[in-house]
Amino acid sequence: MAETLVALKGLTVDFDTGKRVVRALHGIDLDVAKGEALGLVGESGCGKSVTWLAALGLLAKSARIGGEVLLAGRNLVGAPMAELERVRGRRIAMIFQDPSSSLNPVHRIGRQLGESLALHRGLDGAAAQAEARRLLDRVHIADAARRLGDYPHELSGGMNQRVMIAMALAGQPDLLVADEPTTALDATIQAQILELLGELRRDSGMALVLISHDLGVVAENTDRVCVMYAGRIVEDAPIDTIFGAPTHPYTQGLLAALPELDGPRRPLVPIAGMVPEPANLPPGCSFAPRCERAIADCGRSTPVAAELAHGHRVACIRASEARA
Amino acid sequence: MTALLEVSDLVRKYEVRRGTWPFGKGATLHAVDGVSFQLDAGRTLGLVGESGCGKTTTAKLVLGLVPMTSGSVRIAGEALPAPGSMEWRAMRRRMQMVYQDPLGALDRRLSVGRQVMEPLAIHGIGMASGRRDKALATMDAVGLASHHFDRFPHELSGGQRQRIVLARALILDPQLLVCDEPISALDVSIQAQVVNLLLDLQQRLGLAYLFISHDLRMVRQVSHDVAVMYLGRIVEQGDPGRLFAAPAHPYTRALVSAIPVAKRGRRRRLVLAGEPPNPVDRPAGCAFHPRCPFAIERCRVETPALRELSDGRRAACHLAEELPKSLAA
Numbered sequence: 001m002a003e004t005l006v007a008l009k010g011l012t013v014d015f016d017t018g019k020r021v022v023r024a025l026h027g028i029d030l031d032v033a034k035g036e037a038l039g040l041v042g043e044s045g046c047g048k049s050v051t052w053l054a055a056l057g058l059l060a061k062s063a064r065i066g067g068e069v070l071l072a073g074r075n076l077v078g079a080p081m082a083e084l085e086r087v088r089g090r091r092i093a094m095i096f097q098d099p100s101s102s103l104n105p106v107h108r109i110g111r112q113l114g115e116s117l118a119l120h121r122g123l124d125g126a127a128a129q130a131e132a133r134r135l136l137d138r139v140h141i142a143d144a145a146r147r148l149g150d151y152p153h154e155l156s157g158g159m160n161q162r163v164m165i166a167m168a169l170a171g172q173p174d175l176l177v178a179d180e181p182t183t184a185l186d187a188t189i190q191a192q193i194l195e196l197l198g199e200l201r202r203d204s205g206m207a208l209v210l211i212s213h214d215l216g217v218v219a220e221n222t223d224r225v226c227v228m229y230a231g232r233i234v235e236d237a238p239i240d241t242i243f244g245a246p247t248h249p250y251t252q253g254l255l256a257a258l259p260e261l262d263g264p265r266r267p268l269v270p271i272a273g274m275v276p277e278p279a280n281l282p283p284g285c286s287f288a289p290r291c292e293r294a295i296a297d298c299g300r301s302t303p304v305a306a307e308l309a310h311g312h313r314v315a316c317i318r319a320s321e322a323r324a
Numbered sequence: 325m326t327a328l329l330e331v332s333d334l335v336r337k338y339e340v341r342r343g344t345w346p347f348g349k350g351a352t353l354h355a356v357d358g359v360s361f362q363l364d365a366g367r368t369l370g371l372v373g374e375s376g377c378g379k380t381t382t383a384k385l386v387l388g389l390v391p392m393t394s395g396s397v398r399i400a401g402e403a404l405p406a407p408g409s410m411e412w413r414a415m416r417r418r419m420q421m422v423y424q425d426p427l428g429a430l431d432r433r434l435s436v437g438r439q440v441m442e443p444l445a446i447h448g449i450g451m452a453s454g455r456r457d458k459a460l461a462t463m464d465a466v467g468l469a470s471h472h473f474d475r476f477p478h479e480l481s482g483g484q485r486q487r488i489v490l491a492r493a494l495i496l497d498p499q500l501l502v503c504d505e506p507i508s509a510l511d512v513s514i515q516a517q518v519v520n521l522l523l524d525l526q527q528r529l530g531l532a533y534l535f536i537s538h539d540l541r542m543v544r545q546v547s548h549d550v551a552v553m554y555l556g557r558i559v560e561q562g563d564p565g566r567l568f569a570a571p572a573h574p575y576t577r578a579l580v581s582a583i584p585v586a587k588r589g590r591r592r593r594l595v596l597a598g599e600p601p602n603p604v605d606r607p608a609g610c611a612f613h614p615r616c617p618f619a620i621e622r623c624r625v626e627t628p629a630l631r632e633l634s635d636g637r638r639a640a641c642h643l644a645e646e647l648p649k650s651l652a653a
Binding site: 213262265 | 374481483484512513515517519520540541542545565568578579580581582583585595596599600
């Protein structure tokens, strides 16, 4: 097992809505190893983005964060702003779904890249321009020198996402958190961006956390997957296990609900019901009301994640039966 | 037998100006450029392609929501009446549209029941009490309970809202539903519920669907026939099983190979260089040739026509029969 880079221990997030406090994240335990590619999947509102926004202290003030985020032995939760700012971008960089709203529309690409180079690497003037050009080359933007003078609206969505990746690379981070990086892009452009992320990871050895609602995207680009449901990790396993022998009923349900592109057409098996609201979770296992295998005990207490095999954790009291 | 929907040589052009007003030259944007297809009652035609390829414009042209530049649309043998006319309004009863974002398609200040009944009032069908019963029956058919009748859209989940939109479209007993990305805004576990509902309704009511989506897997799941569009034209059309298993057009190949698969076993991927060109700058010859790894000289000069191949499908590519079988280019 490679050395751990970031460890989340019992990470919780509570949002204060003014009327009451709603818990969005119920204790996330997650290790990211150096150079690892980890996928985080789940439906909207399951907490996959909030996990990393909380870890980097990027949530609004109404959010109360508990637990620990350990980076090289230092806890980032409650750390002073100066320390967080040394981590963001420099050790852990993050890119988001919609690149054009992450870029400043009134500044040229070159200036925005130069800003992160000045901040993280202390470069300015000609050195920053040269490095910015090298970064655009690195993300395969043709004619990089000229593109530095372009504004974001002059570039397409795919190109803007490449610029965002170049900005993330400016700090030479150890971990890149990509939050639905291709969701807003067309299929052929998505393939280009995912290929680029894989290539950068192989060359630089940085770790990647890929947040996605698309199991296919995660399957092809990561080694390990955590499936999240209603603010908890319900299954954490190597990619072959998730797709070959999924154990949590929710993971099984997600896979059965997906159509395939080859083989005979089979009827889709939807998961009954809908995702509960964070303010209104059922007692016990949050998935129990939608679960076909639920028994009375499922509604009594929240299942604790147990290790079934090496590197395979499942939070389901019937997990060992399911496997048999 | 006459097809329910027969579209031939549909064209929609927009006059645009290149550059900043008042400078720049006039130019023509071909949003839809000679699209023809047929759809029989009770069948589904899937329309796929990337953003800006003309899928949605085609759908709106079919319903007369966007006036066409030229071409013809025939519904059960009759030409589509002039949009806005009385005849067109009567015709629209038989053809309804379902949009991607249900919250945007619903009125937040009207109760679910009011919205589902509204089409009956617009078309002057039935009496008030009968309308309520009809609405409840339609809501039941799409899996909504009677207690949803007095609720408001924001009180329901995304999947339920899409069911309201469906109920509102179905209350007029249409023959054709044009579904523009009907499930893209929904979560994976809910998408399967809505797709199964669409298939079930088709079986029970004999509906025809024009199903627009960028999700090839869902399109394969629901369609009897699939058309792939690129820059306003159909580049390949045929049976979904064959089309996705062995695409004939290089663009279809790239689309299919761009889909990440959940099953392990990474395939060789045909990653296209570049991005779709601006429809104003439609490349000469085959519009796809600048991105095509197989392009030859002829592709730069001569626009390939959509022609029938030996296995019954249609493709617009000079090299359709000669391309290497493996995906690696």
